[in-house]
Amino acid sequence: MVVGINCFLPEFVGHFGRYLVCYRLQEDQGLQCPQAPAFTGGFALVFGCMLLCTGSVLYAWRGLYPSEDDGRHPSGSPDSASQPVHVSYLTAPYRETFAKWETERLLRKSCITLLAAALPITASPALQLVSLASVVLASLVMYALLLPYKDNRWNLAEVALLTTCMVMIFAVFALLANDLHWGQSHVVQLLIIAFTTTLAVVICMALMFMTIRSLLHEHAAQASAKKAT
Structure with a gap:
């Protein structure tokens, strides 16, 4: 259920967004919502069906977390060895006060998918970018103020990634504004596109490298532990 909600809830919400797409074919024509x-x-x-379905899924998601009532999360510092695997997966990276912080990431992904579906870039570019910037900015402020991760390096990494997302959104804004302006420059457009693409590629490659390195270190530690025993 943890994997299914993580993978499919954003796409599920995005399907509702497709029913909300509206556009105007002519200047003197009203909005068309086919x-x-x-x-x-x-x-x-x-909207009602979307909120009802999303609320039901989030209620089930909330039930996957430990609570003091069911004995999975006793008072004080929880013993991770006695917890179910999915509980440790959801709560281990975060401070005890923010044990349910993974919900923020799930909602952020769902909002971004919904906005991308309901406000396609071809029909509502500025509105989509403003909406995406609002979601990213809200997450950025929360991470910067609350610092939910136990390891402060991950807090800094999350803030850096969200800040980079804001920079990319601003770059696309600049590209759209430059394209509509009478004094636009083709060279400037190419530079903005190259800059935005480079940011995305470099970040993805760095994250892939760090993930592979962590997996190799984990396997090496497991192998060393087996030899020791």
Whole structure:
């Protein structure tokens, strides 16, 4: 259930967003919403179904966390060895006060997927970017103020990644503004595209390298432990 919710809830929410896509074909024409229900209150029905389904999934997600009532998370420092694997997976990286912080990441992914589906870049570029910037900025402020991870290096890494996301969003804003301006420069457009692409590639490669290195260190430690026993 942990893996399924992590993997499929954002995509599931994104499918609802496709019913909310609206665009205008001509300047003097109203908004066209071809996927939305045609009857009165169709938008409200889509929103209601989306909130109901998402709330049900989040309720099940909340039940996966330990609580003092069910004995999985006794008062004081929890013994990770006595906890279920999924409990340790969800709570181990975070401080005890923010044990349920993984929910923030799940909601952030769901919001980004919903915005990308409901506000496609081809129809509502500025509105999509503003919405994405708002979600990223909210996460950035929360991480910077609350520092939920036990290891401060991960707090700094998360803040750095979210800051980079904001820079990329601003770069795309600049690209759109430059494209619409009468004094646009083709060279500047290429530089912005190259800069944004380089940021994404470098970060992905660095994260892949760090993940592979951590896996190799983990396997080496397990092998050493087996030899010692």
